[in-house]
Amino acid sequence: MMKLLWLPALLLATACADIPPASIDGTDGHSCAGPSDADLDSSPTVLKRSSFACARSRDTGFDRGTPFAIEVVHVDGKPVEVDTANAYWNMQRAAAADGIDLRVISGFRTQSEQSYLYGCYTNCNCNNCNLAAYPGYSNHQSGQALDLNSQGHGVRWWLRTYAAGFGFYETVPGEDWHWEYLGDGPVGGICGEGGGAVSLQLTDRGSYENGFWIKSTGGDATHHVRYRVGRHDLGASEHRAGGFPVYYVFSDLGWRDITAEAYDKNNRKLGERTVRVKVTARARPRAQMQFAGAFHDQGHYTNNFWVKVDADPTVVRVRYYAGEWQVGSSVDKAGGFAARMRFNELGWRTIEAVGYDAQGRIVRQIGATVKLTP
Numbered sequence: 001m002m003k004l005l006w007l008p009a010l011l012l013a014t015a016c017a018d019i020p021p022a023s024i025d026g027t028d029g030h031s032c033a034g035p036s037d038a039d040l041d042s043s044p045t046v047l048k049r050s051s052f053a054c055a056r057s058r059d060t061g062f063d064r065g066t067p068f069a070i071e072v073v074h075v076d077g078k079p080v081e082v083d084t085a086n087a088y089w090n091m092q093r094a095a096a097a098d099g100i101d102l103r104v105i106s107g108f109r110t111q112s113e114q115s116y117l118y119g120c121y122t123n124c125n126c127n128n129c130n131l132a133a134y135p136g137y138s139n140h141q142s143g144q145a146l147d148l149n150s151q152g153h154g155v156r157w158w159l160r161t162y163a164a165g166f167g168f169y170e171t172v173p174g175e176d177w178h179w180e181y182l183g184d185g186p187v188g189g190i191c192g193e194g195g196g197a198v199s200l201q202l203t204d205r206g207s208y209e210n211g212f213w214i215k216s217t218g219g220d221a222t223h224h225v226r227y228r229v230g231r232h233d234l235g236a237s238e239h240r241a242g243g244f245p246v247y248y249v250f251s252d253l254g255w256r257d258i259t260a261e262a263y264d265k266n267n268r269k270l271g272e273r274t275v276r277v278k279v280t281a282r283a284r285p286r287a288q289m290q291f292a293g294a295f296h297d298q299g300h301y302t303n304n305f306w307v308k309v310d311a312d313p314t315v316v317r318v319r320y321y322a323g324e325w326q327v328g329s330s331v332d333k334a335g336g337f338a339a340r341m342r343f344n345e346l347g348w349r350t351i352e353a354v355g356y357d358a359q360g361r362i363v364r365q366i367g368a369t370v371k372l373t374p
């Protein structure tokens with residue numbers, strides 16, 4: 001269902017909104033260098049709000065060169081990724097209550113738009129020869145970046161004071177109009193949950209005793225969730241009802257940025273969120289466990305195959321799950337806790353191995369997302 005909110009119905013004629021966006025530095029590409037907002041200041045007594053059009057379309061976002069599925073709505077007539085749009089909705093309402101009119105000048109950008117800008121930059125024959133990021137690497141292509149009307153009355157001050165509370169951060173030095181949604185804003189928003197929405201059930205800046213469950217909620221299209229710290233994989237789960245749970249024991253204590261990545265059933269990335277948590281000491285022994293033999297994450301396997309793990313002596317039993325279904329169990333440590341996998345449904349599946357100690361406590365959980373073929 002499409003919702004429209006025109007409060008009041010004023011679309012701003014921003015200086016450069018409808019021409020191919022220009023950019024002014026190497027990390028980004030902008031609809032205009034220093035968005036001007038003269039129209040806002042011309043009628044300061046009218047409380048205006050951004051317009052939202054929540055009809056969704058699918059597009060392809062890019063995160064550091066890697067394509068992923070993205071859902072786009074429109075804010076102030078500009079394409080904006082749906083989670084970012086919802087977060088912005090919360091922020092602009094708060095700003096409006098403070099008498100500040102926020103506007104989106106530029107949002108999501110496609111690969112072809114970025115390619116155009118990059119061509120202008122390298123050939124110096126359009127877009128004022130402005131610097132532009134290599135296609136696939138602009139942070140406007142990830143869907144998280146918005147260029148806002150930072151020159152509007154009070155806007156820059158308001159954003160620097162309050163935007164972080166809504167999950168928006170000024171990420172590029174010297175570009176006070178460029179704000180990125182990094183998650184953890186208030187929930188809700190006018191455009192509903194994004195298909196790729198994922199939020200971690202860990203408190204940002206919270207402390208957790210080592211050996212804890214990492215869980216998240218995903219949008220409708222989410223088939224499995226993968227967790228990582230930087231490039232270090234923590235595991236994956238397709239157990240939606242259980243909150244896509246992974247139990248992880250860290251080998252070192254301290255602060256960690258844990259990222260949850262949501263994927264659809266075709267293993268296409270939908271979105272991600274990161275929270276920073278502090279891992280504190282715990283008396284429980286650490287367990288090391290990893291998949292063994294030929295079985296590995298992202299592998300392709302003919303249905304009916306064996307999975308094994310290597311585990312330290314703490315682990316005495318391993319149970320295997322696919323989603324909420326247990327698909328194997330073994331106490332045969334010498335045999336690598338081997339279990340035979342045979343599925344009725346082929347395609348991408350996440351197989352989880354859960355390690356138990358002698359007291360029956362879970363001491364480690366790992367997951368691998370693999371493709372099952374006939």
Ligand SMILES: [Zn+2]
Pocket residue numbers: 028029030140145146147177178179
């Ligand atoms: Zn920007």
